[in-house]
Amino acid sequence: MFNLLLLTCFVFLGHAELQHSTVRGITMCSKNRTTAKVELYEADTLDPDDFLNSTITNSAGEFELSGSEDEIGSIDPYIIIIHQCNAKNNCYRFSKYYVPQSTINGVYEMTFISLDIITADDRERC
């Protein structure tokens, strides 16, 4: 009985589902549109995070980026925007933004992203 329960459990948990995430936005710095690099990742608790996709905004700061992942349970995507807004000369800021669970398999429309704001996970690399 216990084995059967365990087996049912594994079958249930083992069902990975292909899920996708699309993020759209316009990067801004000091009230102006700015170019930046955008990378999409998926956080994994046990393995290193998976890189899914990357792009560079156009000169108007606009980008759209999507990625998909086969995952047991819900995927946990985030983007890293690499930019020079308020960064020291020759340095880049790496600002992390989480993608809300409610937008999985849909579009996360960020509209204007003010890169002046220091996110909870924001690093400067020189």
Ligand SMILES: *[C@@H]1O[C@H](CO)[C@@H](O)[C@H](O)[C@H]1NC(C)=O
């Ligand atoms: C923002 O754009 C305006 C108009 O093009 C320009 O005068 C100003 O210097 C820009 N500011 C920054 C911080 O780039």
Ligand SMILES: *[C@@H]1O[C@H](CO)[C@@H](O)[C@H](O)[C@H]1NC(C)=O
């Ligand atoms: C990367 O994102 C672009 C823009 O959304 C999309 O066209 C392309 O298919 C994506 N590539 C992968 C591997 O998901």
